[in-house]
Amino acid sequence: MGKIGLRSALVSCVALCVLGTSAPLTAQGQQAIAIRGGTMIDGLGGAPVPNSVVVIQGDRITAVGPAANVQIPNGAQIIDATGKWVLPGLFDAKANWNWQYGEAFLRYGVTSAIVSGGRNNQGSAERDAINHGVYAAPRLFQTLVTINGPGPDLDARQNYGPGGGSRRVYSAEDGVKHVNWVHDAGADIITFQNGDGPPEVFAAAVAEAQRLGMGIDFRAMGPQS
Structure with missing residues (x-):
């Protein structure tokens, strides 16, 4: 999928939601969060991306795409989104x-x-x-x-x-x-x-x-x- 509009986008007021979890997410401090395995909707009209990875560092999304194309930082908190949809905040x-x-x-x-x-x-x-x-x-x-x-x-x-x-x-x-x-x-x-x-x-x-x-x-x- 490469670079898309979500990369480096500001996570405004926790602007990424994993439907099926209890609440939206934001990275606390410097520890990265990696949301892995969900089907991602990029909000730009692209096709859904199965088995995606979204990396959040601080208040920014720093990487997004198919799992094969995104490197998860060492020490990141991993959230398993298998069976869920991942999309920008509505x-x-x-x-x-x-x-x-x-x-x-x-x-x-x-x-x-x-x-x-x-x-x-x-x-x-x-x-x-x-x-x-x-x-x-x-x-x-x-x-x-x-x-x-x-x-x-x-x-x-x-x-x-x-x-x-x-x-x-x-x-x-x-x-x-x-x-x-x-x-x-x-x-x-x-x-x-x-x-x-x-x-x-x-x-x-x-x-x-x-x-x-x-x-x-x-x-x-x-x-x-």
Whole structure:
């Protein structure tokens, strides 16, 4: 198989899962870990690789491929993955989140998730607690507060109203202001809650989010979306 995109990839928040084991894995200290014998999916569209070896050293994957092509470092911890599937950690692009979900997500192979609902300070507290090792969970990318258009659909009962975890914008200037407010509050991504309102409102807000280097997520619910 040779060199593929996983080689030297950062193991972000334990970004390799062995399905069928109790939890994802990361090398502790300097001792290498070798996951041997599983069928490996590289995440790049390649064919499954039976009897594979994945070597993790520190927080990086340093070698991956068929067992015949990968040398396992002396003294490495060997994990027998025979009969299991080995693949990069999964990314949930639309997660509904509560702190007690963390271990369940990891057991199903999800190591990163976007939380696009407005969770305010609770969202940042959960994210920071995970990053500091307080409890086991995927790496979270938090919206904290959603940005809503001014259209009439926002007032429908099935949609989220203003206040709490959302901010309503009425103009391009409003959009830019609220994007900066959410950015300064510590959000990882910007979520627009609905599609109602003039396109220039969202265009200005999106441009500002891009300028700030933030991810952008739309939860389009209005009839004009």
